[in-house]
Amino acid sequence: MPTHDTPTTATPFSEKGPSLQAGPPRSRIFVSNEFGLILLIVIFTIVFSLSSKGFLSPFNLFTLGRNTAVNIMIGLSMMTVIVTGGLSLAVGAVGVCAAMFCGYAIEVLHLPWPGALVCGIAMGAALGFVNGIAVVRTGLHSFIITLATMSIFFGVMVFLTRGEAFRGLPPEFTGFGKMKLLNYVSPLLILTIAVALALAWLYRSTVLGREMLASGARPEAAELSGIHVGRITVFCHSLSGALAAVAALMLVARNGAAIPSMAGQLGQDWLLPAFLGPVLGGAILNGGKAPVLGTCLGATLVTLLTGGLLLMQIGGFWVQTFLGLLLLVAVFMDKVRRSYLAYRNLA
Template identity: 30%
Template sequence: MNNENQVAAKGAGAPPWVRAATKSPLLPIFGILVALIVIASVGSPHFLTEYNIQALVRDLAFAVLIATAMSMLLLLGELDLSVGANASLSGVLAGTLMVQHGVPAFLAFVIGALLGGVFGAINGILVAGLRLNSLVVTIGMTGVYSGIALVLTKGKAITGIPEEILFLGKGTFFGIPIPFIVAAVVLLLALAVLRWTPIGRYVYAIGNSAEASRLIGIRVDRIRVLLFASVGTVAGLAGMLYVARLGSSQTSIGGEWAINGIAAAVIGGIALTGGTGSPLGGAIGAAIISVISNLIVLFGVNVYWQSAVSGIVVVLAISLGSFSAMRRARRERMIKTRDAAAEPLKVGV
């Protein structure tokens, strides 16, 4: 028995989950994350300290929340650049309710997350109802949401957030930051919806071909609005968790969330054209970006380079995604050409 057969025989005897993991397209991405962690551990004595790990995981929570939401939209073939402005406005409105109008803190927290869903639904209605491009719409709505937040606050932070909700942003549960637990729950819900519900199948179908989905009876516009509303809700939730972390509502919340969310999703293997990938890949991509940002701080690089690095990562990720798509298209054309060339031979036989 040659080496290849021996490897195949060993693989055949492995548990199903092991065989699935080794064949997963996420394995190389996960390998990159592990390599970065090893480099960080060796390169900086501070990386594995409890303080740094806590800070990294807490930051990662918000990156995973936005990456999960953005991944769902990208699977649909859409995107939302207003998630950061949405989170900021939701936090400002909820903070105003708590501080200036005496609304109970937990109720205002929930209202803030739901307001994010309303803003997301507005985006979805504009995109689906008017057949507008989601990139253009959400760029415009970013200005609307940011402008309203600035008008309400006059550019000043809303302080005096009630103490009883601060644990949601600052607290831990058995040593795990609560925002990270929330992010993990949201990620698991997204994976469950995509895997085991009709909505998940519709999302992939629409991402592959919206017109074909309409022909088979899928209500494409309704799914689009639902996804935009869900993404808005996650953005609102992330904004409220950040308010609880800071102890104040600020218009600067979520400034780079959209660009990092797109970068994380593309790094995680989600096609910009839709229909391919998984939010789990987006979460791994978010972890890669978070570790890189943490390394920049630990290695004493100017903090302003973080924006440049994020931009570079986005461009590289999009370029690699485009390159992979071109390779797949070329391979499919070659297969079609080969089959077409072989067809006369089959007829002659």
């Protein structure tokens, strides 16, 4: 089994391919996270379509697509930090701050909306950069750093904006969130798929992506092989901030306004979707794995369950309870799955 002790072996994503050939290909497919998630998505789609007549209506499918697009982007934002073995509790706060800055740039600075979008994404990346620098310089776990910055970022944003929303956004911008393609598909979903494909290419086909995976899998070995793990950590947090900003701007386009409470108090409403997508998708909390497809499927399942349960008029509190239990079950089942793979010599 190759190690990461030299530059040529610090590529966990590409090097894991040969090791998976130990078991039968069909067995590896049937025990994969992706297969299980696809199966669950199909099952729950059938259940909800039979229990609720409006579940497969064009309007509901369009709504599910928009919500799925945002939840996938939130999950990808968290995944880029989990890759390094870290966590970011500030995903929601960063996204809201970026969206509010975009609204400020449009209404107060009178920037054209494309330029304001760039400014919003840059703000998200800058706040992520602050998180990354704080993690590297202090040596504290990112859980502690982002727990603190979550409150700091959100508090400063509310102070500067006085908690007021920015509603004077151009119709060209807000219309994008309401646009329908083929009467079912939201352009937001297409944008999310494009971002996911770009991330998959980054992790699979670039040196930077392989360095990100190596830094998360074995940071000490990565340092010995010449990878600057600190810089990679900062970059991953910056990328996470940029993706959180994109998710928030998608919400702005959908809602037609930049609202301080769009991600809940301190951005906490994003935490459960942010963790569920990557964890259901097979992300390793210790780092070293970037399941882009799994994260997309996990976020899709979460959105499907939330929309279906609400359509069945189950209270929002019970939906949140169910999703929390789902997170615990997902972690437990992943542990069981990995034990099975190790026992059968499939991984």
